[in-house]
Amino acid sequence: MLALFYLFAAISVISALVVVSARNPINSVIALIVCFLSIAGHYILLNAQFLAMVHVIVYTGAIMVLFLFVIMLLNLNKATEPMKSLATRIAAVTAGGLFFLTLAAAIRNGIQVQAANEFDAGVGLVRSVGHVLFTEFLLPFEVSSVLFLSAIIGVVMLAKKEKHQAEAPVEPLTEAERARRTA
Amino acid sequence: MEQGIITAIRTVPLDHYVLLSFLLFSIGVAGVVFRRNTIIILMCVELMLNSVNLLLTAFSAYHSDPRAQVFVFFIMLVAAAEVTVGLSILVMMKRNVDSVDVNQLNRLKG
Numbered sequence: 464m465l466a467l468f469y470l471f472a473a474i475s476v477i478s479a480l481v482v483v484s485a486r487n488p489i490n491s492v493i494a495l496i497v498c499f500l501s502i503a504g505h506y507i508l509l510n511a512q513f514l515a516m517v518h519v520i521v522y523t524g525a526i527m528v529l530f531l532f533v534i535m536l537l538n539l540n541k542a543t544e545p546m547k548s549l550a551t552r553i554a555a556v557t558a559g560g561l562f563f564l565t566l567a568a569a570i571r572n573g574i575q576v577q578a579a580n581e582f583d584a585g586v587g588l589v590r591s592v593g594h595v596l597f598t599e600f601l602l603p604f605e606v607s608s609v610l611f612l613s614a615i616i617g618v619v620m621l622a623k624k625e626k627h628q629a630e631a632p633v634e635p636l637t638e639a640e641r642a643r644r645t646a
Numbered sequence: 647m648e649q650g651i652i653t654a655i656r657t658v659p660l661d662h663y664v665l666l667s668f669l670l671f672s673i674g675v676a677g678v679v680f681r682r683n684t685i686i687i688l689m690c691v692e693l694m695l696n697s698v699n700l701l702l703t704a705f706s707a708y709h710s711d712p713r714a715q716v717f718v719f720f721i722m723l724v725a726a727a728e729v730t731v732g733l734s735i736l737v738m739m740k741r742n743v744d745s746v747d748v749n750q751l752n753r754l755k756g
Binding site: 464465468472475476479480482483488491492495498499502505506508509510511513514517518521522525526529530533534536537539545546547551552554555556558559560562563566567570573574576578579580581582583584586587591592594595596599600603607610611614615617618621622624 | 652657658659660661662663664665666668669670671672673674675676677679680681682683685686688689690692693696699700703704705706707708709710711712713715716718719720722723724725726727729730731733734735736737738740741746747749
């Protein structure tokens with residue numbers, strides 16, 4: 464079990480690093496899919512089978528396909544992104560590393576956990592999660608549908624072409640203007 | 647059967663899961679600062695959300711409490727809504743400034 468955990472952990476960390484460092488956005492998306500699949504493996508190791516299924520369906524099946532669609536439709540599959548300045552990149556890596564060090568130092572003595580409940584092999588299966596979801600958390604579940612409705616309306620409003628744009632397409636930026644904005 | 651699941655869950659120390667989540671979260675934070683491409687910044691936000699989900703699930707399994715897993719389920723719902731809105735903002739940005747570079751968005755009046 465420990466070996467499986469280390470295998471999944473190594474896959475997720477390496478693919479997360481690839482997400483950040485890949486030049487081509489398509490490679491980043493593929494690496495993120497690998498990372499999400501390995502996290503689904505962690506869920507199965509933790510006996511959270513319902514979450515593993517939902518994770519694969521929602522993240523790998525819906526969200527990442529959405530990312531791929533946007534990359535394809537906007538034709539972003541070229542590695543044309545200019546890098547940030549060296550100082551910013553060093554600062555980013557230092558900030559991330561220090562953040563990790565701070566968090567890791569906070570638990571350096573280990574975590575003593577007294578299990579709050581008797582062990583129950585049914586926790587994480589559809590039956591137990593669904594029972595809690597539809598009794599204790601029924602109101603948040605219904606409210607989340609309102610959230611989705613507002614998200615749908617917001618996306619349609621945002622992605623709709625405005626009238627003046629439909630008539631006169633926006634001129635691409637000139638090189639001088641692009642350089643001025645980037646500076 | 648039940649004994650097998652108990653050993654499966656309890657053989658991996660909780661610290662390992664906590665450290666893995668911290669590592670993934672830190673990679674996400676560094677990625678948001680590191681990159682200029684908006685779509686990759688969005689993906690790094692997804693990575694951070696997933697590390698938090700993993701942490702919640704690990705504690706839920708160790709405490710045998712399904713409520714945390716319902717919480718993870720809600721985080722996934724919110725993440726799905728967030729991604730759709732974020733990607734439509736990205737489409738708007740591509741249409742208006744013909745770029746997905748966040749450094750181009752340094753003026754309030756576009």
